[in-house]
Amino acid sequence: MRLGKFILCLFILTTLTSCKPDSDSEEAKASLFKSVNPKPVYISGKNKAPLEKIKSKVRGIHEIHDVSVIQNGKQILVAYKVKHFDRFRMESIEKKLVTILNDEFPKYEFLVSSDMKIFLEAIELTVHVQKENYPKKKAEKWFGNIVRLEKEQT
Amino acid sequence: MKKELKPEQKKYQELQQKHETKRPVLANCMKAFIVGGLICVIGQAVSLFYMYYFNFTEKTVGNPTVATMVFFSMLLTGFGIYDKLGQIGGAGSAVPVTGFGNAVISAAIEHKTEGFVLGVGGNIFKLAGAVIVWGVFSAFVVALIKTLWLMWI
Numbered sequence: 001m002r003l004g005k006f007i008l009c010l011f012i013l014t015t016l017t018s019c020k021p022d023s024d025s026e027e028a029k030a031s032l033f034k035s036v037n038p039k040p041v042y043i044s045g046k047n048k049a050p051l052e053k054i055k056s057k058v059r060g061i062h063e064i065h066d067v068s069v070i071q072n073g074k075q076i077l078v079a080y081k082v083k084h085f086d087r088f089r090m091e092s093i094e095k096k097l098v099t100i101l102n103d104e105f106p107k108y109e110f111l112v113s114s115d116m117k118i119f120l121e122a123i124e125l126t127v128h129v130q131k132e133n134y135p136k137k138k139a140e141k142w143f144g145n146i147v148r149l150e151k152e153q154t
Numbered sequence: 155m156k157k158e159l160k161p162e163q164k165k166y167q168e169l170q171q172k173h174e175t176k177r178p179v180l181a182n183c184m185k186a187f188i189v190g191g192l193i194c195v196i197g198q199a200v201s202l203f204y205m206y207y208f209n210f211t212e213k214t215v216g217n218p219t220v221a222t223m224v225f226f227s228m229l230l231t232g233f234g235i236y237d238k239l240g241q242i243g244g245a246g247s248a249v250p251v252t253g254f255g256n257a258v259i260s261a262a263i264e265h266k267t268e269g270f271v272l273g274v275g276g277n278i279f280k281l282a283g284a285v286i287v288w289g290v291f292s293a294f295v296v297a298l299i300k301t302l303w304l305m306w307i
Contacts, residue, residue, distance in 0.1 A: 008229060032202060116202075117211040149211055
């Protein structure tokens with residue numbers, strides 16, 4: 001009995017500690033529990049969108065408490081976190097956000113997500129891009145991966 | 155229609171009601187709420203763990219989380235911890251998916267003496283089998299209705 005418990009503890013510990021975090025920056029860890037308010041990021045594209053303006057527009061919706069904006073070409077990824085007790089109205093909030101963004105900035109294609117994982121990845125990408133000489137190609141590929149993750153269903 | 159009780163029976167019932175200990179319904183509800191809530195908090199932590207360390211989104215994290223929680227409750231049942239939890243929490247420990255793992259393993263332990271094939275193998279899903287059949291069958295019926303409905307429109 002004792003041995004069994006010991007083996008169980010050992011098993012759980014080894015399984016948990018052998019994982020290298022998929023998102024391992026301080027900001028990503030902090031974003032699990034509180035608002036981190038990341039800077040908008042511009043990776044590439046012909047014309048830079050008014051990212052700060054987009055961000056403040058999204059933050060203007062009072063149910064949303066944290067938002068990350070990333071532009072790559074025509075696509076703009078908007079990942080946001082909804083206040084806990086407003087999560088019951090997740091879908092209507094998303095609808096509202098999409099209509100606001102498409103009305104105000106019709107030139108761009110918006111990818112909107114309230115998913116925690118997308119937010120984590122967006123933060124991670126933001127942290128990496130802000131480092132000096134982070135290759136643009138890599139950032140673009142990462143952005144593509146996030147978009148694919150967002151579209152995944154099962 | 156209720157059968158008329160004889161006077162002695164009535165008398166006995168009154169006596170019995172006087173001595174019967176009252177069930178602490180409210181306290182039981184609170185306990186179930188707390189235990190069930192704690193299990194759900196652990197589940198939330200597991201799903202955050204999967205999202206943080208692996209490539210799962212909120213949409214896809216459900217399946218691995220359920221599997222892990224069932225696995226945990228299976229282990230706890232085997233070590234005899236889940237039974238005590240069930241004694242405190244009642245429905246709070248049975249309603250979350252962890253109750254499923256408990257139902258599977260407790261049946262397996264109960265029939266261990268009858269051998270591994272006919273005992274454990276034959277009875278492991280004695281309690282949980284109904285849940286699986288009910289889930290699969292109701293999903294089938296709902297899918298059938300939805301398909302027909304969509305064909306109609």
